[in-house]
Amino acid sequence: QVQLQESGPGLVKPSETLSLTCTVSGGSISIYYWSWIRQSPGKGLEWIGYISYSGNTNYNPSLKSRVTISVDTSKNQFSLKLNSVTAADTAVYFCARSGYCNDGRCYGFPFDYWGQGTLVTVSS
Amino acid sequence: DIQMTQSPSTLSASVGDRVTITCRASQSISRWLAWYQQKPGKAPELLIFDASSLERGVPSRFSGSGSGTEFTLTISSLQPDDFAVYYCQQYDTFSQGTFGQGTKVEIK
Numbered sequence: 001q002v003q004l005q006e007s008g009p010g011l012v013k014p015s016e017t018l019s020l021t022c023t024v025s026g027g028s029i030s031i032y033y034w035s036w037i038r039q040s041p042g043k044g045l046e047w048i049g050y051i052s053y054s055g056n057t058n059y060n061p062s063l064k065s066r067v068t069i070s071v072d073t074s075k076n077q078f079s080l081k082l083n084s085v086t087a088a089d090t091a092v093y094f095c096a097r098s099g100y101c102n103d104g105r106c107y108g109f110p111f112d113y114w115g116q117g118t119l120v121t122v123s124s
Numbered sequence: 125d126i127q128m129t130q131s132p133s134t135l136s137a138s139v140g141d142r143v144t145i146t147c148r149a150s151q152s153i154s155r156w157l158a159w160y161q162q163k164p165g166k167a168p169e170l171l172i173f174d175a176s177s178l179e180r181g182v183p184s185r186f187s188g189s190g191s192g193t194e195f196t197l198t199i200s201s202l203q204p205d206d207f208a209v210y211y212c213q214q215y216d217t218f219s220q221g222t223f224g225q226g227t228k229v230e231i232k
Contacts, residue, residue: 035221044211044223044224044225044226045160045162045168045211045213045223045226046223047213047220047221047222047223058219058220060220061125061220094167094168096167100173107215107218108215108218108219108221109156109158109213109215109218109221110158110160110170110173110213110215110221111158111160111168111170112170112179114167114168114169115167116166116167117167
């Protein structure tokens with residue numbers, strides 16, 4: 001059973017960088033696609049970006065200038081960095097996997113496994 | 125950018141009711157649509173992908189239909205465990221994944 005677990009600081013100061021890590025267990029991170037999604041308090045879901053098994057990345061255009069997603073296959077982890085944060089970045093951050101493959105090719109959507117989510121508050 | 129609009133925003137229903145949620149895309153997305161269920165304090169769970177394919181382990185009372193710009197999620201007989209928020213997500217180009225704003229299914 002694949003499991004994902006987010007970790008990182010729960011409080012980040014405005015203008016600083018939000019950094020989170022997702023640890024994958026029960027399966028290799030060297031296949032499939034791996035995403036970050038966030039949900040502001042009481043609001044809907046916003047896809048942030050993904051990284052592929054080969055290291056290719058793709059980001060939500062609205063966040064692209066501030067986001068970096070990377071992968072560490074030796075630790076079976078992938079990470080999110082979001083810089084220059086403001087209060088608007090306060091949200092529950094989820095990591096997720098897309099195990100969607102067709103005709104020998106895998107894709108970044110949809111998400112079949114999710115982490116439990118971690119609340120990150122941006123405040124001084 | 126493709127925008128996704130769900131209706132209604134809130135739906136009140138009783139156990140045993142047939143429930144239908146609609147998701148409309150601002151342009152054609154073929155059949156590249158997923159539905160998720162989210163309960164309070166939990167991560168979303170995938171129900172349906174490719175508009176009508178049931179994810180493994182999801183009860184058969186859930187079904188999806190549609191193509192192009194209009195899609196529906198139907199729960200054939202609402203169960204107590206189904207009271208939750210439901211989101212659609214488009215992935216037309218597989219490079220962006222826009223969610224709808226959500227539909228809350230509450231007890232009538």
